[in-house]
Amino acid sequence: MAVALVGLPGAGKSAVGRRLGQRLQLPFIDSDNVIEQRIGCSIRDYFEREGEASFRDIEQQVIADLAETATGVVATGGGSVLREANRNRLRASFHVIYLRSSPEDLFRRLRHDVKRPLLQVADPLGRLRELHAARDPLYRETAHDVVETGRPSVAMLVNIIVMQLELAGIVVPAAQPDLPPVQPHD
Ligand SMILES: Nc1ncnc2c1ncn2[C@@H]1O[C@H](COP(=O)(O)OP(=O)(O)OP(=O)(O)O)[C@@H](O)[C@H]1O
Numbered sequence: 001m002a003v004a005l006v007g008l009p010g011a012g013k014s015a016v017g018r019r020l021g022q023r024l025q026l027p028f029i030d031s032d033n034v035i036e037q038r039i040g041c042s043i044r045d046y047f048e049r050e051g052e053a054s055f056r057d058i059e060q061q062v063i064a065d066l067a068e069t070a071t072g073v074v075a076t077g078g079g080s081v082l083r084e085a086n087r088n089r090l091r092a093s094f095h096v097i098y099l100r101s102s103p104e105d106l107f108r109r110l111r112h113d114v115k116r117p118l119l120q121v122a123d124p125l126g127r128l129r130e131l132h133a134a135r136d137p138l139y140r141e142t143a144h145d146v147v148e149t150g151r152p153s154v155a156m157l158v159n160i161i162v163m164q165l166e167l168a169g170i171v172v173p174a175a176q177p178d179l180p181p182v183q184p185h186d
Pocket residue numbers: 007008009010011012013014015016032075076077078109110116149151152153154157
């Protein structure tokens with residue numbers, strides 16, 4: 001069983017993915033971490049040194065490698081859906097869930113963040129609005145399910161996703177204890 005989470009920076013792919021993996025007793029892999037191991041530095045430093053195009057080439061190779069083995073819960077990088085080859089690979093090899101968030105919610109979560117290179121700009125909320133407009137159709141195209149992340153906590157999102165996976169027959173529901181028989185009304 002293999003699940004991939006897609007969505008904008010701050011959507012909760014890493015936070016939800018880690019706990020979903022624990023809940024399903026599956027390994028959790030963050031594709032950004034795999035990339036950082038390969039490049040030997042932070043993504044932010046790599047962006048500054050080598051530029052975005054070079055980063056996207058490495059990202060595509062990492063997604064191809066993860067799709068080859070396709071196990072566990074994979075949190076993808078926020079821009080992983082930009083290339084058609086990645087969208088096709090993800091959709092073919094994983095059950096893909098889009099963690100969908102409004103730019104305002106993302107801004108609230110990330111306003112103190114300094115790690116995400118695409119948001120180190122004068123107007124990060126404006127940037128998030130642009131990214132949302134450009135990528136929302138791509139996330140939708142890639143995903144089998146969409147989960148709105150605005151209000152639910154990370155723990156609630158894990159419950160929602162597990163329920164969806166059970167309904168889709170992708171994970172088997174845990175056995176329920178036998179309930180006492182219903183008493184007929186008088
Ligand atoms: N539903 C949520 N409710 C409250 N906080 C959340 C929720 N989802 C994520 N967060 C918090 O928002 C921050 C960003 O989440 P996270 O790092 O998981 O995003 P991401 O989708 O992995 O981003 P990136 O694409 O940049 O890796 C974290 O501090 C996380 O704990």
